[in-house]
Amino acid sequence: MNAGSPRRAELAARLLAVEERLTVACRAAGRERAAVTLVAVSKTWPATDVAALADLGVADFAENRDREAAAKAAQVPQVRWHFVGQLQTNKCRSVAGYASAVHSVDRAKLVEALARAAVEGGRTVAALVQLQLDRDQSAPARGGAGADAVPALAEAIAAAPGLRLAGVMAIAPQGEEPLAAFERLAAVAARLRADHPTADWVSAGMSGDFPAAIAAGATHVRVGTALFGRRPPVLG
Numbered sequence: 001m002n003a004g005s006p007r008r009a010e011l012a013a014r015l016l017a018v019e020e021r022l023t024v025a026c027r028a029a030g031r032e033r034a035a036v037t038l039v040a041v042s043k044t045w046p047a048t049d050v051a052a053l054a055d056l057g058v059a060d061f062a063e064n065r066d067r068e069a070a071a072k073a074a075q076v077p078q079v080r081w082h083f084v085g086q087l088q089t090n091k092c093r094s095v096a097g098y099a100s101a102v103h104s105v106d107r108a109k110l111v112e113a114l115a116r117a118a119v120e121g122g123r124t125v126a127a128l129v130q131l132q133l134d135r136d137q138s139a140p141a142r143g144g145a146g147a148d149a150v151p152a153l154a155e156a157i158a159a160a161p162g163l164r165l166a167g168v169m170a171i172a173p174q175g176e177e178p179l180a181a182f183e184r185l186a187a188v189a190a191r192l193r194a195d196h197p198t199a200d201w202v203s204a205g206m207s208g209d210f211p212a213a214i215a216a217g218a219t220h221v222r223v224g225t226a227l228f229g230r231r232p233p234v235l236g
């Protein structure tokens, strides 16, 4: 992208504003800015936007659909790609080809499929257990395992070739104070670290709630709208 293009200038201004909010949130939480990784969620936005933000110093990008992710990762291979969407086992081979981290591991079958794909591709993939934080477990399915299922899933990941157990991920439920939900995630993360000390990632917080996630100890915030603008509505 042309260094002087209006879109690049907009992305630079949005990144600056997000960085300011990150700095303020870290300071308020008594944490170092370096303790939190900004993961830019680029779904629906073109590879040229990813390249522009990469140029501006963003190193981590995330997508939630394999087809779109695979195309962008091929166009911008020099950044780290994270997969954060609900994942089907038949997409694991593709995802393991470009993703350095998968944040949405929520069932044993997925551990098996992802491990097999990583080994076949000669890759090591960082895997996070996605925790379902909704108190109402009949809430719209956005993926995630119940807290009771986390230890066994973590063990399976830790034992799987091709995978590295990195930590936990969650999406704040609607209709609840995000800080309270992120504190439940922090408690699950602490229990996980007791058994797996190197599994220290806590992936939590989006454009609307990342300061609360940082207050509760998030190490990776997944920010889309605040960096790129409002996504066009997705049908279906």
Ligand SMILES: *Cc1c(COP(=O)(O)O)cnc(C)c1O
Residues within 6 Å of the ligand: 041, 043, 064, 084, 085, 171, 205, 206, 207, 208, 222, 223, 224, 225, 226
């Ligand atoms: C889209 C998405 C985000 C980013 O959400 P914004 O509100 O646009 O910042 C974060 N995490 C996941 C899993 C997503 O699908």
